[in-house]
Amino acid sequence: MNNSAPDEAATAAAATPGAVDESVAAELARLRDSIDNIDAAVVHMLAERFKCTQQVGHLKAKHQLPPADPTREANQIARLRQLAENAKLDPAFAEKLLNFIIAEVIRHHETIAAGED
């Protein structure tokens, strides 16, 4: 099939191992090593974060405070959006990410509260 679209041909060639230039492969490996290092750091930071939020959860359950705190969350989101902007990270992404993490935290708090009621 000589009339296949050039884009398809290029993609097929590029997807074949060995078809990528060695220096390109090396550069990709270098960047991926950095990404892996950063991911390990983030996982460990989040493990530490959940240790804190678990303590918050126990404190809230013990003193019958509600699991969610909309005022605190609004402040966290505003602060993180600002930090993201300063770090040239998309503030909308930072907000979505925090909401994703908070949803998990609230799920934990509800589990803790149910266990301590």
Place this chain on the structure above:
Amino acid sequence: MNNSAPDEAATAAAATPGAVDESVAAELARLRDSIDNIDAAVVHMLAERFKCTQQVGHLKAKHQLPPADPTREANQIARLRQLAENAKLDPAFAEKLLNFIIAEVIRHHETIAAGED
């Protein structure tokens, strides 16, 4: 309403500012300060991560490599689940989080590829 459920009464009292014991409020503030420090660290790590993935995106677009790489992603997920487990973080949560970040990265790569085609 003297016959309101005890849980509701407790929640209403706890939600009122000043109703929480001072030492509890101090402990909550201490934990929240740590959470805020960790969040700032995570935002800056992710800003650095996106700098790396933007470079990967440009490299892939320039050499017509596909934006997504299922083998790489499977390796990343397996590695992060193991790291999470060692750090006592829920591996399922770590995997969901990585998928959330990767989805954003692929969106970026597609934008870069569209711009460089």
